[in-house]
Amino acid sequence: MLQYIDTQKKELCCGCRACEQICHVHAIIMKEDEEGFLYPHLNMNLCTQCGLCEKVCPISEPIPVSSEIANMQVYAAMTRDVELRKKSSSGGLFSEIASVILHAEGGVYGAAFDREFRLKHVGVFSEKELDRLRGSKYLQSDTGTTFSQVRDLLRQGKSVYYTGTPCQIAGLKKFLRREYENLFTSDLACHGVPSQKIFFAYKDYLEHKNVGHISSFYFRDLDGWGYGPKYTMERADGENIIFNSYYLFSPYIYAFINGYLNRPVCYSCPYARRGRVGDITLADFWGVRRFFPTLDVKKGVSLILVNTEKGRKMLESMNNNLDLMPSCFEDAVLENWNLANPTVRPPQRDTVYVNLDKYSFEHLAKNEFRCPHKLRIYARRFIVATLDYLHLKELIRQIVRR
Numbered sequence: 001m002l003q004y005i006d007t008q009k010k011e012l013c014c015g016c017r018a019c020e021q022i023c024h025v026h027a028i029i030m031k032e033d034e035e036g037f038l039y040p041h042l043n044m045n046l047c048t049q050c051g052l053c054e055k056v057c058p059i060s061e062p063i064p065v066s067s068e069i070a071n072m073q074v075y076a077a078m079t080r081d082v083e084l085r086k087k088s089s090s091g092g093l094f095s096e097i098a099s100v101i102l103h104a105e106g107g108v109y110g111a112a113f114d115r116e117f118r119l120k121h122v123g124v125f126s127e128k129e130l131d132r133l134r135g136s137k138y139l140q141s142d143t144g145t146t147f148s149q150v151r152d153l154l155r156q157g158k159s160v161y162y163t164g165t166p167c168q169i170a171g172l173k174k175f176l177r178r179e180y181e182n183l184f185t186s187d188l189a190c191h192g193v194p195s196q197k198i199f200f201a202y203k204d205y206l207e208h209k210n211v212g213h214i215s216s217f218y219f220r221d222l223d224g225w226g227y228g229p230k231y232t233m234e235r236a237d238g239e240n241i242i243f244n245s246y247y248l249f250s251p252y253i254y255a256f257i258n259g260y261l262n263r264p265v266c267y268s269c270p271y272a273r274r275g276r277v278g279d280i281t282l283a284d285f286w287g288v289r290r291f292f293p294t295l296d297v298k299k300g301v302s303l304i305l306v307n308t309e310k311g312r313k314m315l316e317s318m319n320n321n322l323d324l325m326p327s328c329f330e331d332a333v334l335e336n337w338n339l340a341n342p343t344v345r346p347p348q349r350d351t352v353y354v355n356l357d358k359y360s361f362e363h364l365a366k367n368e369f370r371c372p373h374k375l376r377i378y379a380r381r382f383i384v385a386t387l388d389y390l391h392l393k394e395l396i397r398q399i400v401r402r
Helices: 018-022 082-087 093-103 127-133 146-155 166-176 196-210 251-257 264-268 309-317 352-358 361-367 373-386 389-401
Strands: 028-032 038-042 073-079 107-113 119-124 160-164 183-188 213-218 230-234 240-244 280-284 302-306 322-327
Touching: 018 028, 018 146, 018 166, 073 082, 073 093, 082 093, 093 107, 093 127, 093 160, 093 183, 093 280, 093 309, 107 127, 107 146, 119 127, 119 146, 146 160, 146 166, 160 166, 166 183, 183 309, 196 213, 196 230, 196 240, 196 251, 196 352, 196 361, 251 361, 280 309, 302 309, 352 361
Parallel strands: 107 160, 160 183, 183 280
Antiparallel strands: 028 038, 073 302, 073 322, 107 119, 213 230, 230 240, 280 302
């Protein structure tokens, strides 16, 4: 039986739902805890002690480091399709891979908000639906029954592209319990995942502050490396207003960057390492100008780690659509620290969700999630003077890490 079920050992669960979906007698169900994270609960009256839940857990039995790690290929990359780059929050590599799978009449799975702004993993089967999956989302997505859906498609001979955090990719692979040639995966450079509860509190805070209802929300402007959270507010009088705040000035993003909001397991993540679990790892190539000073990066540049032979074949199939600049893991990790290290748990994590219940998100925004005044002034002047978001982002990451 899994150690963390109905216990307080929450650092042993990533909430991927593999244990729930593998249980043939439905003895495991996922429930939100007081912080808004999903954890499995066991019905002992139904449990047959088969042990499958333990075998598929990506945390209690992590997937070992790939034997192909010595052959990893690293690139700064971007699509040559200018319009596609404009619709992407980075260099457009996700969309290019997704198009390959969709043209083969397969399915693409990733995180998307539903109408109530709950973040869920969903499958799409056309280019028209792909917009739902684009863009960064800084909270944990609910995989639902997608592992089972993917297994059914793979058994039918359909191609599937599944993207997610490293633990979600590991959970899918452990759930499947065998390799499928028609499955392609991308894991992300993950900083950690906040809960749905804290995001809802942030959304309510914005609606109260701006007196209206949020109808659309993006953590980053999809026009390349955008400046920060962008959302559309519907006023009671029917007026629609688009807000686009600076990245550093959002209390939620500031708390996220500092690691205040993460799920407990994120601080000891076994997949924040050089040996990646996806066929290709996708990230923003922060600091790319250090290595490619003449590169036009205003619309975003992807960092890709090609981890498997399957990943290399996929890259070759898209070669005519991409601009690729060879790099190395040592350069990539300089500004993508979480490629090789989990986020360090800060002292604020011990009280942030308690204080959310005790006070409000507004209280947290004013007292705990507020960027220091001097840094706010400096950042504002920097933006006005240079209009260079990339350099500002690198500066913020360096300051926060200190």
